[in-house]
Amino acid sequence: MSKSGGNGDRCECIYLDHNATTPVAPQVLEEMLPYFSQKYGNPSSVHAIGRQAKAGLREARARVAALLNVTPEEIIFTGAGTESINLALKGTLFPALLGACGSGAGSNGRAHVITTTVEHHAVSHTLDYLSAFGVEATYLPVDQYGMADPGEVRRAIRPHTKLISIMHANNEVGTIQPVAEIATLAAEYGIPFHIDGVQALGKIPVDLSRLSCTFYSMSAHKIYGPKGVGALFIREGHQLSAIQQGGSQEHGLRAGTENTPGIVGFGKACQLAGERLAVDMERYHRLRTTLLGLLDEVDSVRLNGHPERTLPNTVNLAFAHVDAMTLMLNLSLKGICVSTGSACSVGSLKPSHVLLAMGLNEETAYSSLRFSLGRSNTPEHLEHVADEVKRLVRKLRLVSEARTVGVCGPDCPCYFR
């Protein structure tokens, strides 16, 4: 075995971690390259080379807007999906606390936000931060599939609720939230609704002319675009405060010279995603079914997430009595890249907050592995992956408490069969 490529830098790997990030598509890279050293102007400059860059931004904005079926003026570019989320949350809630932007009327400077227990840390940690400023947050529970209940959203609304923020699709288990129902509800009460769309964009149809949310956050690198670029949809007529000050870029909402190559790449990635969406969805669905079928041969495997209302590329499985971190590292040694939802922190592991919120116990959460499919994956890849998983699970169960494996009783976790 080579000592040079053990755990990271082998290039012939089978990559099944597309919810973490994706490679930049060749067409995207090609479109970006001139903007590094030829069309390198500052889009705010009025001379010819600046106008070239500005034209690139304009086209990218139109492409992102087209994927969402909105107008380009409703799109602003940011430096990441996380930044888009921060802007939507802080840009709405800080003015509400101050009674500004017309949203503080009758609230006496109070601001309440409704969210769920399965949000990405970009949302939950931002709300933790905002709590120090007095923002109150209600974290709605989810069911065993990770799905929020619109009825719970309605019951959580208070007179000073200033924002509802719920993800479109979950990054760990793929469950798609009932955002259309929640959007209707939010509109009924006149409450701005932010959707974290980072995982949904490019994987399922997103038509914001029909989905009446106020804000929609996105990231380029999840859809075969570059890292360091995000976007936020802000529905026309809705106000938001900037959270960083400086120049007047992006309608004054995101000061700082635009990352032109990245934005152009994001635009191209959106165009490709739109063209490929139906084919990709169908293909991911077939691959997902194949992977589930292959791994169904392993005893005591549980599907985490909704069996149908899910991202077609995401499979999260709990392998009872197997430590998923150990399984993941072994797969990495074999050139297979998957991920666990556990977070490594200060020399220990924390179980996934998403899986715990779905009611899994810690042991099951620690035994869960996420496979997220992408354009490069083939059925042959999945057969190889399944063979390795079966071999490793069999071996790792030798060192674990495995007496109940394969015994289907009331507590057996293998309910997806």
Place this chain on the structure above:
Amino acid sequence: MIVIKLFGSGGEEPASRRLLDTVRAVAARFPADQVRIEEHAQDDEEAAFYGVVLTPTLVVNDTIVSVGKLIPAGRLLRLLQAELEAPAGES
């Protein structure tokens, strides 16, 4: 021959020390020429190869079998017996 690699912080970390004691006790039940134990630092080249993120990490014949946990002696014994019984290339 079974090669066992233990990644830890030597004798300074109680968990690594306890796992090393377990590994030595189990290995002693096999002929000396059938089991070799290697101790590694958590940040050496081998650790980088296996992607060691927590200690102690235990590797048996190039399979990582435990990350940041202790293994009961009986389970390790079961694994080593299976390794010796496995046909060549299937371990």
